C-alpha cells in the first residue's frame with residue numbers, strides 16, 4: 001500500500017513506524033472475517049482494513065476527526081485480525097500509534113475525558129481498587145443491577161499463602177493491580193500449584209500494574225513509568241537467578257513481553273527491559289513444560305468450558321495452551337464455538353464502550369454455554385470478571401482447578 005506522510009509527520013518516529021506497518025497491508029480484507037466489531041456492525045470502518053485506511057488518511061492529510069477516533073475507540077485491540085492476516089500486519093501496534101496521534105489532534109467530550117482519567121487514576125493502583133471494591137460492596141443493593149453485577153464477590157483464601165520451600169527453582173510472579181484485589185485467589189493458587197512442582201514464586205513488594213492500562217489509553221509516558229518501576233523492583237530477583245517472570249493474567253504478560261521494545265530508546269533501561277521481556281512467561285507456558293500427572297487425581301471432574309483470552313491466543317500466540325494444560329491435568333473440557341471472538345472485556349473497553357461490550361458478552365456466553373458446562377475458566381482477570389458478571393455458572397481462573405489446598 002502506497003503512503004506519503006504529511007509534512008507534519010516527517011520527523012515523527014511513531015508516524016514512520018505506523019507508515020511501515022500500513023505499507024505491509026495488501027488490503028485483502030481477510031481480517032474482517034474474524035474481527036468482532038466488523039461482525040457486529042458490518043461497516044468497513046469497524047474492521048481492521050478500514051481502520052488501517054483511516055489511520056493512513058490521518059497520516060497523509062495531517063487531519064483527524066471525531067469519526068476516525070470513534071472507529072478506533074470501537075476497536076477492542078483483541079488482535080484477532082493479526083492471527084488471520086496472511087501478510088503479518090502488526091495491526092495492534094498501529095492501533096496504539098493511531099490512538100496516540102489522534103489523542104493529540106482531537107478534543108474528547110468532557111465525560112469521555114473524565115472516564116479515561118478515572119480508569120487511569122484508579123485501576124492501576126491496588127489501594128484505590130480496594131477502596132472502590134469496599135465502597136461498591138457496601139452500596140451494591142442501591143445500585144442498578146447492571147452496575148451491581150460488575151462488583152466481584154469478596155474471595156476467601158482457602159489456606160494461608162504458601163511458605164517458601166527450599167526449592168532451587170525460583171520465578172517472579174507479577175503482583176498486578178486489579179487482580180491483586182478483586183481475585184487474590186489466583187496468585188495464591190498459582191503459588192501452591194507451582195510449589196507442588198518444586199518452584200517458588202517470588203513477589204516484589206514494590207512492583208504492581210504492568211503499565212498496559214495507561215499505554216492502551218494513549219498515556220504512553222505514564223505506562224512507561226509503571227514499566228520502569230517494575231523493572232527496578234524485579235531486577236534484584238533477576239540478578240539472584242529467577243528463571244522467569246510469570247503472569248497469571250495474560251494481558252499483563254503481553255505487556256511485559258513488550259517492555260524491551262517499549263524501552264529500547266531509554267539508555268538507562270533498555271538492556272534490563274530486554275532481559276525482563278526474555279524472562280516473561282504466561283502461567284500456561286510454565287505449566288506446559290512440567291509433568292502434570294501429579295494433578296490428575298486431585299482436580300475436580302466438573303465439565304469445564306474454556307475461554308482463551310485474546311491476549312493469550314492472539315497477543316501471546318499461545319492458542320490451545322490453556323486447553324492442553326487442563327487436559328493433561330485430567331479436567332474434562334466441553335467444546336464451545338467462536339473461540340476466536342473476544343468476550344468484550346478488553347481492558348477498559350467494557351467501561352468505555354458498554355453497549356458493544358455487552359453485545360459481545362452475550363454472544364460469547366451463548367457460545368461457551370452451548371456444551372452445558374458446569375463452570376467456565378479463563379486466564380485473564382478482565383475476562384473473568386466480565387464473563388462472571390452475567391454467567392449462570394461460576395467463572396474461575398483456570399489455576400484454581402489445579403489447586404488442592406487441603
Ligand code: SF4
Pocket residue numbers: 024025026027028029030031032048049081084085086087088089091
Ligand atoms: S488481512 Fe492483513 S493484509 Fe489483508 S487487509 Fe487485513 S491487515 Fe491488510
Ligand code: SF4
Pocket residue numbers: 034035036037038046047048051074075076077078079080081082091
Ligand atoms: S484488534 Fe480486534 S476489534 Fe480491533 S480491528 Fe483487529 S480484530 Fe477488529
